[in-house]
Protein backbone atom coordinates (compact mmCIF):
# COMPACT_ATOMS: atom_id res chain seq x y z
CA UNK A 219 0.00 0.00 0.00
CA UNK A 220 1.28 3.48 -0.91
CA UNK A 221 1.48 6.06 1.86
CA UNK A 222 2.94 9.52 2.38
CA UNK A 223 5.68 10.46 4.79
CA UNK A 224 5.95 13.63 6.84
CA UNK A 225 8.38 15.11 4.32
CA UNK A 226 6.11 14.30 1.38
CA UNK A 227 7.81 11.14 0.03
CA UNK A 228 5.70 8.21 -1.18
CA UNK A 229 6.54 4.88 0.45
CA UNK A 230 5.25 1.32 0.45
CA UNK A 231 3.60 0.26 3.70
CA UNK A 232 4.34 -3.43 4.20
CA UNK A 233 1.47 -5.79 5.02
CA UNK A 234 3.36 -7.46 7.89
CA UNK A 235 3.82 -4.05 9.53
CA UNK A 236 0.11 -3.33 9.22
CA UNK A 237 -0.74 -6.78 10.58
CA UNK A 238 1.44 -6.10 13.62
CA UNK A 239 -0.39 -2.78 14.13
CA UNK A 240 -3.77 -4.52 13.92
CA UNK A 241 -2.69 -6.99 16.63
CA UNK A 242 -2.11 -4.06 19.00
CA UNK A 243 -5.47 -2.38 18.43
CA UNK A 244 -8.95 -2.83 19.85
CA UNK A 245 -10.53 -0.76 17.06
CA UNK A 246 -10.66 -1.64 13.35
CA UNK A 247 -8.19 -0.59 10.64
CA UNK A 248 -9.40 0.34 7.15
CA UNK A 249 -7.73 0.87 3.81
CA UNK A 250 -9.24 1.89 0.50
CA UNK A 251 -11.89 -0.64 -0.56
CA UNK A 252 -12.70 -1.79 2.99
CA UNK A 253 -16.23 -1.33 4.31
CA UNK A 254 -16.08 1.72 6.57
CA UNK A 255 -13.22 3.42 4.73
CA UNK A 256 -15.49 5.81 2.81
CA UNK A 257 -17.34 6.88 5.94
CA UNK A 258 -14.06 7.65 7.70
CA UNK A 259 -12.33 9.41 4.85
CA UNK A 260 -15.22 11.68 3.88
CA UNK A 261 -15.85 14.85 5.83
CA UNK A 262 -18.75 17.27 6.18
CA UNK A 263 -17.62 19.49 3.29
CA UNK A 264 -17.91 17.65 -0.06
CA UNK A 265 -15.43 20.14 -1.59
CA UNK A 266 -12.79 18.06 0.22
CA UNK A 267 -11.98 14.73 -1.43
CA UNK A 268 -8.87 13.18 0.09
CA UNK A 269 -7.79 9.59 0.57
CA UNK A 270 -5.75 8.60 3.62
CA UNK A 271 -3.65 5.44 3.12
CA UNK A 272 -4.89 3.84 6.29
CA UNK A 273 -7.54 4.63 8.91
CA UNK A 274 -7.29 3.55 12.55
CA UNK A 275 -10.68 3.84 14.23
CA UNK A 276 -9.54 4.25 17.79
CA UNK A 277 -11.51 2.60 20.59
CA UNK A 278 -9.40 4.01 23.40
CA UNK A 279 -6.21 5.75 24.44
CA UNK A 280 -4.21 2.55 23.84
CA UNK A 281 -5.24 2.62 20.18
CA UNK A 282 -4.22 6.28 19.88
CA UNK A 283 -0.78 5.53 21.34
CA UNK A 284 -0.32 2.53 19.02
CA UNK A 285 -1.36 4.64 16.03
CA UNK A 286 1.04 7.48 16.87
CA UNK A 287 3.90 5.00 17.47
CA UNK A 288 3.23 3.29 14.12
CA UNK A 289 3.09 6.63 12.30
CA UNK A 290 6.35 7.77 13.92
CA UNK A 291 8.14 4.47 13.27
CA UNK A 292 7.22 4.71 9.57
CA UNK A 293 7.58 8.52 9.41
CA UNK A 294 4.00 8.70 8.15
CA UNK A 295 1.94 11.81 7.68
CA UNK A 296 -0.66 11.75 10.45
CA UNK A 297 -4.16 13.23 10.50
CA UNK A 298 -6.78 13.22 13.22
CA UNK A 299 -10.52 13.18 12.66
CA UNK A 300 -12.90 14.37 15.37
CA UNK A 301 -16.36 15.25 14.05
CA UNK A 302 -14.99 15.85 10.53
CA UNK A 303 -16.76 19.22 10.41
CA UNK A 304 -13.80 21.43 9.67
CA UNK A 305 -14.63 23.46 6.54
CA UNK A 306 -11.04 23.14 5.27
CA UNK A 307 -11.14 19.36 5.72
CA UNK A 308 -8.19 19.38 8.13
CA UNK A 309 -9.25 15.98 9.46
CA UNK A 310 -8.20 14.14 6.32
CA UNK A 311 -5.08 14.06 4.12
CA UNK A 312 -3.98 12.12 1.06
CA UNK A 313 -1.70 9.19 1.87
CA UNK A 314 -1.82 9.80 5.64
CA UNK A 315 -2.49 7.55 8.58
CA UNK A 316 -5.79 8.83 9.95
CA UNK A 317 -6.70 8.46 13.61
CA UNK A 318 -10.49 8.46 13.43
CA UNK A 319 -11.74 9.24 16.95
CA UNK A 320 -15.44 8.79 16.18
CA UNK A 321 -15.88 5.61 18.21
CA UNK A 322 -14.73 7.40 21.38
CA UNK A 323 -17.98 9.10 22.38
CA UNK A 324 -18.28 8.47 26.12
CA UNK A 325 -19.40 11.28 28.44
CA UNK A 326 -19.19 11.17 32.25
CA UNK A 327 -20.85 13.93 34.26
CA UNK A 328 -20.04 14.84 37.86
CA UNK A 329 -23.12 16.93 38.74
CA UNK A 330 -21.78 17.97 42.17
CA UNK A 331 -18.41 19.12 40.87
CA UNK A 332 -20.12 20.52 37.72
CA UNK A 333 -17.61 18.87 35.40
CA UNK A 334 -18.09 16.68 32.32
CA UNK A 335 -15.37 14.41 31.00
CA UNK A 336 -15.96 13.79 27.30
CA UNK A 337 -13.99 11.52 25.02
CA UNK A 338 -12.55 13.38 22.05
CA UNK A 339 -14.75 11.71 19.42
CA UNK A 340 -17.93 13.18 20.93
CA UNK A 341 -20.21 15.40 18.92
CA UNK A 342 -21.68 18.45 20.65
CA UNK A 343 -25.05 16.73 21.05
CA UNK A 344 -23.45 13.85 22.98
CA UNK A 345 -22.22 16.24 25.67
CA UNK A 346 -25.42 18.31 25.74
CA UNK A 347 -27.66 15.28 26.14
CA UNK A 348 -25.68 13.91 29.09
CA UNK A 349 -25.14 17.21 30.88
CA UNK A 350 -28.79 18.26 30.45
CA UNK A 351 -29.85 15.21 32.47
CA UNK A 352 -28.55 17.27 35.42
CA UNK A 353 -29.74 20.69 34.18
CA UNK A 354 -26.14 21.57 33.29
CA UNK A 355 -24.38 22.51 30.06
CA UNK A 356 -20.91 23.13 28.65
CA UNK A 357 -20.25 26.13 26.40
CA UNK A 358 -20.52 24.54 22.95
CA UNK A 359 -21.58 25.56 19.42
CA UNK A 360 -24.87 25.90 17.51
CA UNK A 361 -24.98 22.63 15.52
CA UNK A 362 -25.18 19.37 17.46
CA UNK A 363 -23.32 17.26 14.87
CA UNK A 364 -20.07 19.27 15.14
CA UNK A 365 -17.13 17.55 16.85
CA UNK A 366 -16.16 18.80 20.31
CA UNK A 367 -12.43 18.33 19.72
CA UNK A 368 -11.90 20.57 16.72
CA UNK A 369 -14.34 23.16 18.07
CA UNK A 370 -12.69 23.32 21.50
CA UNK A 371 -9.09 23.27 20.25
CA UNK A 372 -9.81 26.21 17.91
CA UNK A 373 -11.78 28.35 20.41
CA UNK A 374 -15.49 27.57 20.24
CA UNK A 375 -18.55 29.78 20.65
CA UNK A 376 -22.29 29.28 21.01
CA UNK A 377 -25.34 30.43 22.96
CA UNK A 378 -23.49 30.34 26.30
CA UNK A 379 -20.41 32.28 25.18
CA UNK A 380 -21.77 35.66 26.25
CA UNK A 381 -22.03 34.35 29.82
CA UNK A 382 -18.95 32.15 30.14
CA UNK A 383 -16.52 32.87 27.26
CA UNK A 384 -14.98 30.80 24.51
CA UNK A 385 -15.45 27.05 24.87
CA UNK A 386 -11.72 26.71 25.41
CA UNK A 387 -11.94 29.22 28.31
CA UNK A 388 -14.16 26.74 30.15
CA UNK A 389 -11.92 23.69 29.76
CA UNK A 390 -10.47 22.40 33.04
CA UNK A 391 -8.07 19.85 31.62
CA UNK A 392 -7.29 17.62 28.67
CA UNK A 393 -5.70 14.20 28.24
CA UNK A 394 -3.23 14.25 25.38
CA UNK A 395 -1.09 11.72 23.51
CA UNK A 396 2.05 13.61 22.55
CA UNK A 397 4.27 13.37 19.45
CA UNK A 398 6.48 10.86 21.30
CA UNK A 399 3.36 8.79 22.08
CA UNK A 400 3.19 9.57 25.82
CA UNK A 401 -0.11 10.16 27.58
CA UNK A 402 0.02 13.41 29.53
CA UNK A 403 -2.42 15.58 31.39
CA UNK A 404 -2.71 19.25 30.47
CA UNK A 405 -4.27 21.54 33.05
CA UNK A 406 -3.36 24.68 34.98
CA UNK A 407 -1.47 22.42 37.45
CA UNK A 408 0.20 20.03 35.01
CA UNK A 409 1.97 21.02 31.79
CA UNK A 410 0.45 24.49 32.00
CA UNK A 411 2.19 25.70 28.81
CA UNK A 412 0.69 22.85 26.79
CA UNK A 413 -2.71 23.52 28.38
CA UNK A 414 -2.49 27.17 27.39
CA UNK A 415 -1.66 26.31 23.78
CA UNK A 416 -4.29 23.60 23.43
CA UNK A 417 -7.00 26.12 24.27
CA UNK A 418 -7.10 27.89 20.92
CA UNK A 419 -3.95 26.68 19.16
CA UNK A 420 -5.93 24.26 16.98
CA UNK A 421 -4.64 20.72 17.53
CA UNK A 422 -0.97 21.49 16.89
CA UNK A 423 0.43 19.71 19.94
CA UNK A 424 -0.92 16.18 20.23
CA UNK A 425 -3.91 13.90 19.99
CA UNK A 426 -6.44 14.96 22.58
CA UNK A 427 -8.22 11.89 23.92
CA UNK A 428 -10.50 13.49 26.51
CA UNK A 429 -11.67 16.95 27.57
CA UNK A 430 -12.95 18.10 30.97
CA UNK A 431 -15.45 20.93 30.72
CA UNK A 432 -16.68 23.18 33.51
CA UNK A 433 -20.49 23.02 33.49
CA UNK A 434 -23.05 25.68 34.25
CA UNK A 435 -26.74 25.50 35.22
CA UNK A 436 -28.76 25.89 31.99
CA UNK A 437 -32.38 24.99 31.26
CA UNK A 438 -33.51 22.27 30.76
CA UNK A 439 -36.15 24.70 29.46
CA UNK A 440 -35.00 27.89 27.72
CA UNK A 441 -36.62 30.41 25.41
CA UNK A 442 -35.13 30.00 21.98
CA UNK A 443 -35.76 29.74 18.26
CA UNK A 444 -36.33 31.87 15.20
CA UNK A 445 -38.59 34.62 13.89
CA UNK A 446 -38.50 35.36 10.13
CA UNK A 447 -39.66 38.20 7.88
CA UNK A 448 -39.45 38.76 4.11
CA UNK A 449 -36.11 40.24 2.99
CA UNK A 450 -37.86 43.54 2.21
CA UNK A 451 -37.92 44.04 6.00
CA UNK A 452 -34.16 43.49 6.33
CA UNK A 453 -33.17 47.15 6.94
CA UNK A 454 -35.64 47.46 9.83
CA UNK A 455 -34.89 44.00 11.23
CA UNK A 456 -31.13 44.59 11.22
CA UNK A 457 -31.70 47.93 12.97
CA UNK A 458 -33.76 46.03 15.57
CA UNK A 459 -30.90 43.52 15.85
CA UNK A 460 -28.39 46.32 16.45
CA UNK A 461 -30.56 47.98 19.09
CA UNK A 462 -31.49 44.79 20.94
CA UNK A 463 -27.96 43.39 20.84
CA UNK A 464 -26.61 46.60 22.38
CA UNK A 465 -28.87 46.23 25.42
CA UNK A 466 -29.19 42.44 25.65
CA UNK A 467 -28.36 40.88 29.04
CA UNK A 468 -25.64 38.18 28.91
CA UNK A 469 -28.34 35.48 29.13
CA UNK A 470 -29.61 36.55 25.69
CA UNK A 471 -27.71 35.73 22.50
CA UNK A 472 -28.91 37.09 19.17
CA UNK A 473 -28.00 35.92 15.68
CA UNK A 474 -29.13 37.61 12.46
CA UNK A 475 -29.50 35.44 9.35
CA UNK A 476 -30.21 36.50 5.76
CA UNK A 477 -30.77 33.74 3.22
CA UNK A 478 -33.29 32.17 0.86
CA UNK A 479 -36.01 30.55 2.99
CA UNK A 480 -35.37 26.83 3.52
CA UNK A 481 -38.31 24.44 2.98
CA UNK A 482 -38.99 24.31 6.72
CA UNK A 483 -42.52 23.46 7.89
CA UNK A 484 -42.71 26.62 10.04
CA UNK A 485 -42.28 28.84 6.98
CA UNK A 486 -45.14 29.29 4.46
CA UNK A 487 -44.69 27.15 1.32
CA UNK A 488 -44.97 30.14 -0.99
CA UNK A 489 -41.94 31.71 0.73
CA UNK A 490 -39.64 28.68 0.28
CA UNK A 491 -36.61 29.74 -1.75
CA UNK A 492 -37.46 33.43 -1.43
CA UNK A 493 -35.08 35.76 0.44
CA UNK A 494 -35.80 36.23 4.12
CA UNK A 495 -34.26 37.81 7.18
CA UNK A 496 -34.47 35.97 10.49
CA UNK A 497 -33.42 36.53 14.07
CA UNK A 498 -32.28 33.51 16.06
CA UNK A 499 -32.44 34.06 19.80
CA UNK A 500 -31.65 32.06 22.90
CA UNK A 501 -32.25 33.21 26.47
CA UNK A 502 -30.77 30.92 29.11
CA UNK A 503 -32.12 32.67 32.20
CA UNK A 504 -35.56 31.86 33.62
CA UNK A 505 -38.20 31.23 30.94
CA UNK A 506 -40.25 34.16 32.30
CA UNK A 507 -37.33 36.58 31.88
CA UNK A 508 -36.61 35.00 28.50
CA UNK A 509 -40.13 35.67 27.26
CA UNK A 510 -39.88 39.29 28.35
CA UNK A 511 -36.47 39.67 26.67
CA UNK A 512 -37.60 38.32 23.28
CA UNK A 513 -41.02 40.04 23.27
CA UNK A 514 -39.81 42.95 21.07
CA UNK A 515 -38.69 40.43 18.43
CA UNK A 516 -41.96 38.55 18.41
CA UNK A 517 -43.96 41.79 18.27
CA UNK A 518 -41.94 43.29 15.43
CA UNK A 519 -43.69 43.91 12.09
CA UNK A 520 -45.47 41.00 10.44
CA UNK A 521 -43.34 37.84 10.69
CA UNK A 522 -43.85 35.04 8.16
CA UNK A 523 -42.86 32.47 10.77
CA UNK A 524 -42.22 32.39 14.51
CA UNK A 525 -40.80 29.42 16.41
CA UNK A 526 -39.21 31.47 19.18
CA UNK A 527 -40.72 29.62 22.13
CA UNK A 528 -40.00 27.81 25.39
CA UNK A 529 -38.25 24.57 24.48
CA UNK A 530 -35.64 22.14 25.88
CA UNK A 531 -32.11 23.51 25.58
CA UNK A 532 -30.90 20.26 23.97
CA UNK A 533 -33.57 20.66 21.29
CA UNK A 534 -32.52 24.23 20.57
CA UNK A 535 -28.96 22.96 20.17
CA UNK A 536 -30.02 20.89 17.17
CA UNK A 537 -32.47 23.37 15.62
CA UNK A 538 -30.05 24.30 12.81
CA UNK A 539 -28.72 20.78 12.12
CA UNK A 540 -30.99 20.18 9.12
CA UNK A 541 -29.68 23.27 7.34
CA UNK A 542 -26.05 22.04 7.46
CA UNK A 543 -26.01 18.43 6.16
CA UNK A 544 -22.83 16.45 5.54
CA UNK A 545 -22.07 16.04 1.85
CA UNK A 546 -23.01 19.44 0.45
CA UNK A 547 -20.35 21.79 -0.92
CA UNK A 548 -19.36 24.60 1.42
CA UNK A 549 -17.15 27.69 1.29
CA UNK A 550 -17.01 30.28 4.07
CA UNK A 551 -15.42 33.66 4.65
CA UNK A 552 -15.43 35.08 8.11
CA UNK A 553 -14.29 38.01 10.25
CA UNK A 554 -14.55 39.12 13.85
CA UNK A 555 -16.37 42.43 14.26
CA UNK A 556 -15.97 45.00 17.05
CA UNK A 557 -19.57 46.23 16.58
CA UNK A 558 -22.45 46.19 14.12
CA UNK A 559 -22.40 49.40 12.12
CA UNK A 560 -25.24 50.67 9.91
CA UNK A 561 -22.86 50.71 6.91
CA UNK A 562 -22.07 47.04 7.50
CA UNK A 563 -25.81 46.25 7.60
CA UNK A 564 -26.19 47.87 4.18
CA UNK A 565 -23.44 45.62 2.79
CA UNK A 566 -24.97 42.56 4.43
CA UNK A 567 -28.32 43.27 2.78
CA UNK A 568 -26.75 43.99 -0.61
CA UNK A 569 -24.71 40.78 -0.69
CA UNK A 570 -27.49 38.63 0.76
CA UNK A 571 -29.64 39.75 -2.19
CA UNK A 572 -27.04 38.23 -4.56
CA UNK A 573 -26.78 34.79 -2.92
CA UNK A 574 -26.59 32.34 -5.85
CA UNK A 575 -27.75 29.18 -4.02
CA UNK A 576 -30.86 28.23 -2.01
CA UNK A 577 -28.68 27.07 0.91
CA UNK A 578 -26.24 29.95 1.52
CA UNK A 579 -26.53 32.57 4.23
CA UNK A 580 -25.01 35.68 5.73
CA UNK A 581 -24.86 35.30 9.50
CA UNK A 582 -24.02 37.71 12.31
CA UNK A 583 -23.36 35.99 15.65
CA UNK A 584 -23.30 37.97 18.89
CA UNK A 585 -20.50 36.74 21.17
CA UNK A 586 -19.62 39.81 23.27
CA UNK A 587 -19.53 39.45 27.03
CA UNK A 588 -17.37 37.18 29.15
CA UNK A 589 -14.71 36.66 26.50
CA UNK A 590 -14.04 40.41 26.36
CA UNK A 591 -13.60 40.59 30.16
CA UNK A 592 -11.17 37.67 30.43
CA UNK A 593 -7.52 38.72 30.68
CA UNK A 594 -5.86 38.70 27.25
CA UNK A 595 -3.29 35.98 28.04
CA UNK A 596 -5.78 33.52 29.56
CA UNK A 597 -5.51 31.03 26.70
CA UNK A 598 -4.24 30.85 23.14
CA UNK A 599 -7.65 31.65 21.68
CA UNK A 600 -7.05 35.39 22.08
CA UNK A 601 -9.21 37.77 20.03
CA UNK A 602 -10.53 39.31 23.23
CA UNK A 603 -11.78 42.31 21.22
CA UNK A 604 -14.21 40.23 19.14
CA UNK A 605 -17.86 41.11 19.80
CA UNK A 606 -19.61 39.65 16.76
CA UNK A 607 -18.73 37.06 14.11
CA UNK A 608 -19.59 37.67 10.48
CA UNK A 609 -19.87 34.49 8.44
CA UNK A 610 -20.50 34.45 4.70
CA UNK A 611 -21.59 30.86 4.47
CA UNK A 612 -21.73 29.51 0.94
CA UNK A 613 -23.50 26.16 0.57
CA UNK A 614 -24.59 24.44 -2.66
CA UNK A 615 -24.94 21.04 -4.24
CA UNK A 616 -23.20 20.68 -7.62
CA UNK A 617 -19.49 20.94 -8.42
CA UNK A 618 -20.50 22.83 -11.56
CA UNK A 619 -21.67 25.68 -9.31
CA UNK A 620 -18.41 25.96 -7.34
CA UNK A 621 -17.08 29.03 -9.11
CA UNK A 622 -20.18 31.23 -8.75
CA UNK A 623 -20.69 30.31 -5.08
CA UNK A 624 -17.06 30.79 -4.10
CA UNK A 625 -17.03 34.11 -5.98
CA UNK A 626 -20.13 35.28 -4.08
CA UNK A 627 -18.51 34.63 -0.67
CA UNK A 628 -15.20 36.18 -1.70
CA UNK A 629 -16.78 39.33 -3.14
CA UNK A 630 -18.99 39.84 -0.12
CA UNK A 631 -15.99 39.32 2.15
CA UNK A 632 -13.83 41.74 0.27
CA UNK A 633 -16.53 44.42 0.60
CA UNK A 634 -17.02 43.78 4.32
CA UNK A 635 -13.58 43.00 5.68
CA UNK A 636 -12.90 46.64 6.46
CA UNK A 637 -15.41 46.29 9.34
CA UNK A 638 -13.28 43.54 10.94
CA UNK A 639 -11.26 43.74 14.17
CA UNK A 640 -8.44 42.37 12.00
CA UNK A 641 -8.93 38.98 13.61
CA UNK A 642 -10.73 35.98 12.23
CA UNK A 643 -11.96 32.67 13.64
CA UNK A 644 -9.45 29.83 13.27
CA UNK A 645 -12.20 27.22 12.93
CA UNK A 646 -13.96 29.06 10.08
CA UNK A 647 -10.92 29.34 7.78
CA UNK A 648 -11.39 27.65 4.42
CA UNK A 649 -8.94 25.48 2.49
CA UNK A 650 -7.54 28.32 0.37
CA UNK A 651 -6.70 30.57 3.32
CA UNK A 652 -2.97 30.62 3.94
CA UNK A 653 -0.56 31.15 6.84
CA UNK A 654 -1.26 34.89 7.03
CA UNK A 655 -4.92 34.17 7.83
CA UNK A 656 -3.87 31.58 10.43
CA UNK A 657 -1.64 34.25 11.93
CA UNK A 658 -4.58 36.71 11.94
CA UNK A 659 -6.68 34.13 13.76
CA UNK A 660 -4.00 33.33 16.34
CA UNK A 661 -3.14 36.98 16.89
CA UNK A 662 -0.72 37.97 19.66
CA UNK A 663 -0.40 34.40 20.92
CA UNK A 664 1.56 33.20 17.90
CA UNK A 665 5.11 33.52 19.26
CA UNK A 666 4.20 31.79 22.54
CA UNK A 667 2.47 29.06 20.53
CA UNK A 668 5.61 28.62 18.44
CA UNK A 669 7.64 28.03 21.62
CA UNK A 670 5.14 25.44 22.83
CA UNK A 671 5.22 23.78 19.41
CA UNK A 672 9.02 23.55 19.60
CA UNK A 673 8.82 22.01 23.06
CA UNK A 674 6.06 19.49 22.42
CA UNK A 675 6.21 18.73 18.70
CA UNK A 676 9.67 19.70 17.40
CA UNK A 677 9.31 17.55 14.26
CA UNK A 678 5.88 18.96 13.43
CA UNK A 679 4.23 15.54 13.53
CA UNK A 680 0.88 17.29 14.02
CA UNK A 681 0.78 19.38 10.87
CA UNK A 682 -2.60 18.65 9.23
CA UNK A 683 -4.16 21.59 11.03
CA UNK A 684 -3.82 25.38 11.00
CA UNK A 685 -0.14 24.86 11.40
CA UNK A 686 1.75 27.15 13.73
CA UNK A 687 5.07 26.36 12.09
CA UNK A 688 3.73 27.55 8.72
CA UNK A 689 2.06 30.61 10.24
CA UNK A 690 5.41 31.62 11.78
CA UNK A 691 7.38 31.18 8.58
Ligand SMILES: Cc1cc2nc3c(=O)[nH]c(=O)nc-3n(C[C@H](O)[C@H](O)[C@H](O)COP(=O)(O)OP(=O)(O)OC[C@H]3O[C@@H](n4cnc5c(N)ncnc54)[C@H](O)[C@@H]3O)c2cc1C
Nearest residue numbers: 300301302303304308359360365367368369374375421426
Ligand atom coordinates in the same frame (compact mmCIF):
# COMPACT_ATOMS: atom_id res chain seq x y z
C1 LIG B 1 -22.24 23.03 10.47
C2 LIG B 1 -21.17 23.63 11.31
C3 LIG B 1 -21.50 24.40 12.40
C4 LIG B 1 -20.52 24.96 13.19
N1 LIG B 1 -20.89 25.71 14.26
C5 LIG B 1 -19.94 26.21 15.07
C6 LIG B 1 -20.30 26.94 16.23
O1 LIG B 1 -21.46 27.14 16.52
N2 LIG B 1 -19.32 27.40 17.02
C7 LIG B 1 -18.00 27.19 16.75
O2 LIG B 1 -17.16 27.64 17.51
N3 LIG B 1 -17.63 26.52 15.65
C8 LIG B 1 -18.57 26.03 14.82
N4 LIG B 1 -18.21 25.33 13.70
C9 LIG B 1 -16.79 25.23 13.37
C10 LIG B 1 -16.16 24.08 14.11
O3 LIG B 1 -15.70 24.55 15.35
C11 LIG B 1 -14.98 23.52 13.31
O4 LIG B 1 -15.48 23.06 12.08
C12 LIG B 1 -14.26 22.42 14.04
O5 LIG B 1 -13.04 22.17 13.37
C13 LIG B 1 -15.07 21.16 14.09
O6 LIG B 1 -14.49 20.19 14.89
P1 LIG B 1 -14.47 18.67 14.42
O7 LIG B 1 -13.91 17.86 15.53
O8 LIG B 1 -15.79 18.30 13.86
O9 LIG B 1 -13.42 18.83 13.24
P2 LIG B 1 -12.48 17.87 12.43
O10 LIG B 1 -12.70 18.24 11.01
O11 LIG B 1 -12.62 16.45 12.79
O12 LIG B 1 -11.05 18.37 12.92
C14 LIG B 1 -10.68 19.73 12.86
C15 LIG B 1 -9.23 19.91 13.29
O13 LIG B 1 -9.08 19.50 14.65
C16 LIG B 1 -8.12 18.46 14.74
N5 LIG B 1 -8.58 17.46 15.69
C17 LIG B 1 -9.78 16.83 15.69
N6 LIG B 1 -9.83 15.99 16.72
C18 LIG B 1 -8.64 16.09 17.37
C19 LIG B 1 -8.10 15.48 18.52
N7 LIG B 1 -8.78 14.58 19.20
N8 LIG B 1 -6.86 15.84 18.93
C20 LIG B 1 -6.14 16.77 18.24
N9 LIG B 1 -6.61 17.37 17.13
C21 LIG B 1 -7.86 17.04 16.72
C22 LIG B 1 -8.05 17.86 13.35
O14 LIG B 1 -6.81 17.24 13.12
C23 LIG B 1 -8.23 19.08 12.49
O15 LIG B 1 -7.02 19.77 12.36
C24 LIG B 1 -19.17 24.74 12.90
C25 LIG B 1 -18.82 23.96 11.80
C26 LIG B 1 -19.81 23.42 11.02
C27 LIG B 1 -19.43 22.61 9.84
